[in-house]
Amino acid sequence: MLAVVLFGVLHIVSGAARYVANARNPAYPGKCYDTVTKSTVNKGATIYKGCEKWSCSNDYGLEVVGCGLAVAQQGCQIKSDSSKRYPDCCPKEVCPK
Incomplete structure (x- = not known):
């Protein structure tokens, strides 16, 4: 039982997301405004920034989705490709064959 639990802990890849229900700002009509990053997104649009x-x-609901945490099992590595956009840029576990 311990081995199963340990494997589950070592093999984690999860996502990260946040949601702002009302991202309106009168200074930016027709856009969602993120107060944390001071970024805007046009109403009804999707953009890619970094790996998000x-x-x-x-x-005017603003959703930001990113990669989150990635942990590899023993003998494997975590690799990512920042030249790609989300979700292909996210870290992935790579194990030797």
């Missing part, structure tokens, strides 16, 4: 996907819904 930013979406602004028609009712």
Whole structure:
């Protein structure tokens, strides 16, 4: 049982997301505004920044989704490709064959 739990802990790849229900700002009409990064996204649009996907819904809900944490099991490595956009840029576990 311990081995199964340990394997589950060592083999983690999870995502990270945040949501702002009302991302309106009167200074930026027709856009969602993120107060944390001071970024804007047009209403109804999706953009990619870094290794994140930013979406602004028609009712001004702002969703930011990214890669989150990646942990490899013993003998494997975590590799990522920052030249690609989300989710292909996210860290992935690579194990020798």
